[in-house]
Amino acid sequence: MTEWTEGRKRSFIVSVLRSGTRRWPPKFLTLNEAKTEKKINVKTGRLAQHYLCAGCDNDFPAKDINVDHIIPVVGPEGFVNWDTYIERMYCDKENFQILCTNCHTEKSMGERQSRKQKHVAPVKKKKA
Numbered sequence: 001m002t003e004w005t006e007g008r009k010r011s012f013i014v015s016v017l018r019s020g021t022r023r024w025p026p027k028f029l030t031l032n033e034a035k036t037e038k039k040i041n042v043k044t045g046r047l048a049q050h051y052l053c054a055g056c057d058n059d060f061p062a063k064d065i066n067v068d069h070i071i072p073v074v075g076p077e078g079f080v081n082w083d084t085y086i087e088r089m090y091c092d093k094e095n096f097q098i099l100c101t102n103c104h105t106e107k108s109m110g111e112r113q114s115r116k117q118k119h120v121a122p123v124k125k126k127k128a
């Protein structure tokens with residue numbers, strides 16, 4: 001077996017952990033609570049269960065929504081350690097919300113941005 005770099009090993013572990021969330025029950029509780037109604041998916045013309053987006057208050061079929069971690073798995077401070085990572089990824093139902101693709105993209109971009117800013121130029125707090 002060829003030697004694995006730290007980065008490769010880390011992304012392997014991340015993908016294993018992520019795939020486990022597909023079976024993480026609190027996630028489905030949140031999903032269930034966000035159910036609105038079965039109606040015609042405008043894109044496919046088929047009857048589909050819709051879910052309420054916590055960001056824009058519209059409802060979308062399952063294909064167009066994401067289960068989002070309100071407190072991101074990796075916060076503005078970046079990767080802390082595996083304990084924190086796992087704790088945040090496998091969180092309680094209260095930390096999950098349903099976001100449509102647009103709202104989710106916007107939120108992730110904001111999070112990436114704040115991570116980047118923190119990394120590149122830490123903003124010093126002004127003394128009061």
Ligand SMILES: [Zn+2]
Pocket residue numbers: 053054055056057058099100101102103104
């Ligand atoms: Zn939305």
